[in-house]
Amino acid sequence: MKKIISMLLVLVMVLAMFAGCSNPAEEKGSVYYLNFKPEADEAWQALAKEYTEATGVEVKIVTAASGTYSEKLNSEMGKEGAPTLFQCGNAQGLIDWGDYCLDLSNTDVYKEMTTDDFNLKDENGAVKAIGYCYEAFGIIVNKALLKQAGYEITDITDFASLKSICEDIHARAAELGFDAFASSGLDGSSSWRFSGHLANMPLFYEFRDDKVTEQPATIKGSYLQNYRNIWDLYINTSAADKTSLSTATGDESQAEFGTGKAVFWQQGTWEYANLIGEKYNMKSEDLQMIPIYCGVEGEAKAALCCGTENCWAVNAKAPEADQKATLDFLKWVVTSESGTKMMAEQFGPIPFKAAKEPANVFFADANKLIADGNYTVTWAFNHTPNVDAWREGVVSALTAYSADQTDANWDAVKTAFVDGWANQYKIQHGL
Amino acid sequence: MSKKSRGSNVNSYQIRRPMRRMWPVFILPTFLCFIIGFIWPFLQGIYLSFTDFMVPSDAELTLIPALEAAEKNPELITEAGGKFAYCMQAFFQNYRKAFEDPSFARAFWNTAGFAVVSIILINVVAFAIAYALTQKMRGSNLFRTVFFMPNLIGGVVLGYIWSMIFDAILKQYGTYLTANATYGFWGLVILVAWQQIGYIMIIYIAGLQAVSEDMLEAARIDGANGWQTLFQVTIPNVMPSITICTFLTLTNSFKMFDQNMALTGGAPTITLAGGTQIKTTELLALNIYSTYNIGRRWHGTAQAKAVIFFLLVAILAIAQLTATRQKEVQQ
Numbered sequence: 001m002k003k004i005i006s007m008l009l010v011l012v013m014v015l016a017m018f019a020g021c022s023n024p025a026e027e028k029g030s031v032y033y034l035n036f037k038p039e040a041d042e043a044w045q046a047l048a049k050e051y052t053e054a055t056g057v058e059v060k061i062v063t064a065a066s067g068t069y070s071e072k073l074n075s076e077m078g079k080e081g082a083p084t085l086f087q088c089g090n091a092q093g094l095i096d097w098g099d100y101c102l103d104l105s106n107t108d109v110y111k112e113m114t115t116d117d118f119n120l121k122d123e124n125g126a127v128k129a130i131g132y133c134y135e136a137f138g139i140i141v142n143k144a145l146l147k148q149a150g151y152e153i154t155d156i157t158d159f160a161s162l163k164s165i166c167e168d169i170h171a172r173a174a175e176l177g178f179d180a181f182a183s184s185g186l187d188g189s190s191s192w193r194f195s196g197h198l199a200n201m202p203l204f205y206e207f208r209d210d211k212v213t214e215q216p217a218t219i220k221g222s223y224l225q226n227y228r229n230i231w232d233l234y235i236n237t238s239a240a241d242k243t244s245l246s247t248a249t250g251d252e253s254q255a256e257f258g259t260g261k262a263v264f265w266q267q268g269t270w271e272y273a274n275l276i277g278e279k280y281n282m283k284s285e286d287l288q289m290i291p292i293y294c295g296v297e298g299e300a301k302a303a304l305c306c307g308t309e310n311c312w313a314v315n316a317k318a319p320e321a322d323q324k325a326t327l328d329f330l331k332w333v334v335t336s337e338s339g340t341k342m343m344a345e346q347f348g349p350i351p352f353k354a355a356k357e358p359a360n361v362f363f364a365d366a367n368k369l370i371a372d373g374n375y376t377v378t379w380a381f382n383h384t385p386n387v388d389a390w391r392e393g394v395v396s397a398l399t400a401y402s403a404d405q406t407d408a409n410w411d412a413v414k415t416a417f418v419d420g421w422a423n424q425y426k427i428q429h430g431l
Numbered sequence: 432m433s434k435k436s437r438g439s440n441v442n443s444y445q446i447r448r449p450m451r452r453m454w455p456v457f458i459l460p461t462f463l464c465f466i467i468g469f470i471w472p473f474l475q476g477i478y479l480s481f482t483d484f485m486v487p488s489d490a491e492l493t494l495i496p497a498l499e500a501a502e503k504n505p506e507l508i509t510e511a512g513g514k515f516a517y518c519m520q521a522f523f524q525n526y527r528k529a530f531e532d533p534s535f536a537r538a539f540w541n542t543a544g545f546a547v548v549s550i551i552l553i554n555v556v557a558f559a560i561a562y563a564l565t566q567k568m569r570g571s572n573l574f575r576t577v578f579f580m581p582n583l584i585g586g587v588v589l590g591y592i593w594s595m596i597f598d599a600i601l602k603q604y605g606t607y608l609t610a611n612a613t614y615g616f617w618g619l620v621i622l623v624a625w626q627q628i629g630y631i632m633i634i635y636i637a638g639l640q641a642v643s644e645d646m647l648e649a650a651r652i653d654g655a656n657g658w659q660t661l662f663q664v665t666i667p668n669v670m671p672s673i674t675i676c677t678f679l680t681l682t683n684s685f686k687m688f689d690q691n692m693a694l695t696g697g698a699p700t701i702t703l704a705g706g707t708q709i710k711t712t713e714l715l716a717l718n719i720y721s722t723y724n725i726g727r728r729w730h731g732t733a734q735a736k737a738v739i740f741f742l743l744v745a746i747l748a749i750a751q752l753t754a755t756r757q758k759e760v761q762q
Contacts, residue, residue: 071724078486096485096727188696246607246698247598317489386725389700393708396699400610416702423706430728 029325089309101128129311133347137268170237182262183240185248195391203380226294303369307379386424497521525735538718546684561635579629590693615712638672
């Protein structure tokens with residue numbers, strides 16, 4: 001008898017261990033969004049709460065820490081109750097997650113879209129992921145500080161003028177109380193600005209010359225001298241110590257710019273909300289985004305770098321009820337009052353019919369430059385093979401070069417850039 | 432000492448009886464956890480090393496697509512030299528990729544070098560401190576506590592803190608931690624030594640305190656000097672502690688992950704002529720992790736590396752245990 005009781009006890013203990021895992025009734029379906037952008041986390045949480053209150057459908061938003069999205073997605077997808085909505089933004093994403101992307105062609109949310117430009121399709125034309133916003137990056141300028149230094153934004157028209165202004169400000173930094181560029185940190189939280197976004201400049205011009213439209217197996221690096229020009233300017237006219245860039249973070253550069261310690265900061269439209277938010281309280285009339293000039297011929301006619309990596313994909317392997325709940329949620333996000341308001345605030349102009357006009361001045365800058373007949377610098381870096389590893393190679397070489405700006409060290413950057421590309425292409429495609 | 436002579440209460444029938452009857456309560460929960468948390472994932476891991484997968488639930492043996500390809504194109508089989516050879520190649524495809532990966536070999540040699548240096552350094556220093564602190568001196572308890580404290584801080588935190596310390600120091604010389612592989616390697620050695628010496632020291636202290644006073648006194652009377660006592664009497668008698676400490680430091684060095692990731696993350700990456708890129712301060716565990724993160728074509732390979740890694744650590748640990756056990760003194 002006692003033996004039976006003890007067995008029962010064990011059973012109870014074991015069951016108690018699993019009780020936490022069981023789920024309530026599932027008919028309604030639920031939404032689990034693995035969010036890509038830490039800066040938009042709060043807004044998503046608030047929106048999810050509102051949707052749950054209105055409809056009773058549970059919406060869980062989880063945000064991966066900066067720079068760890070693919071790892072997080074990987075581990076979450078392997079679990080029971082995997083994300084129903086996730087981010088799949090480039091060629092690598094489709095290789096990895098193509099099987100997990102529901103064809104969105106006939107969904108309500110897709111029908112709300114105004115353009116197909118930012119969507120990812122497979123070879124059969126199925127819509128695997130929809131680009132829910134587009135972004136622009138360039139050099140953000142604090143016009144108030146620029147004025148204090150004795151310049152107007154219109155003085156900057158190309159690389160030469162940018163360079164002379166930066167060098168002048170840097171020389172007078174002690175007297176002015178601020179420097180030209182915010183720190184160009186090469187810590188993981190900041191290095192993507194240079195190994196990704198800044199590297200887009202040489203890639204874009206090379207691809208434009210060579211008429212490249214698909215991921216190339218090899219690149220030539222024809223514009224790497226321009227990459228060097230602008231990188232030298234970033235680190236030579238900044239208060240940051242060149243040998244400590246390996247540990248300087250993105251937050252540090254944000255704080256330098258936000259608190260008026262620097263006039264220039266290479267960043268994107270997504271930083272607008274942070275800059276005018278409570279923390280830094282910058283005025284939108286003081287902010288403007290200008291193109292990244294790097295000394296390429298004709299670049300006075302360049303606009304901002306516009307594109308997106310932000311594409312929603314719905315998990316094709318999630319239960320049907322959850323897929324439906326997710327699609328309903330997305331439709332609500334891009335059509336409802338609060339949804340479109342949040343999207344406009346966080347992501348700027350979104351390619352959906354009910355989109356609201358964003359207050360974000362950076363988008364106004366982007367649109368104005370295009371309207372004035374300048375050419376858009378598209379996101380050529382979306383073709384990068386085995387993105388993280390390629391970027392790590394470039395960052396290591398760039399860090400070494402920054403500490404000691406010799407030609408030999410720059411050659412190592414070139415090798416990492418060009419030879420590294422060919423190598424990572426092979427690795428990505430399993431050749 | 433004979434077991435019966437003590438008349439210990441623990442062995443009395445009154446206490447033994449309920450324990451005998453209730454054994455499932457004590458054994459089963461732990462056993463179940465062991466199966467869920469260890470045996471099952473381990474077996475699954477071995478299975479996954481022969482598959483191609485994005486997440487474990489959609490794993491497919493690498494053999495299957497290879498057979499389909501062979502059906503369409505029989506030449507593949509003749510090229511491989513027969514059906515059996517072709518199947519074996521396809522079956523062990525992930526293992527082949529793992530062995531062909533230059534970063535894996537580099538990580539292995541990094542780990543081996545790191546293990547040798549840190550085992551010697553940690554054990555020698557820890558033993559020396561333990562020896563000093565078991566002599567009668569003032570404040571030895573305080574010292575023990577202080578030396579043990581670094582062990583209470585987690586590896587990731589330590590990695591970040593030390594990277595700041597090293598960078599601050601190296602900055603004086605116009606360089607930084609991830610400038611070259613040497614700094615990263617020695618940085619990791621210093622970090623791990625600092626962290627683990629305290630823990631290993633505690634084990635040695637326990638061992639040293641168990642060396643009988645009679646024996647030491649006999650050595651003194653026989654005219655042995657300090658060094659002779661240390662090498663002829665003390666060390667042979669603490670051999671069990673040395674066994675366990677070398678075992679711990681060996682396996683810890685091989686399994687090193689958090690500290691490696693937080694301190695350098697494998698940086699700097701060098702690009703060799705021809706484009707091959709290698710993370711120069713990457714140890715095996717981190718190499719497995721970053722292989723997995725390349726993308727779906729490498730998940731199975733990372734898993735194969737993990738199985739190879741397990742075998743390596745197991746073989747080394749068993750070899751080391753057998754070797755040091757033979758030196759232990761039977762009492």
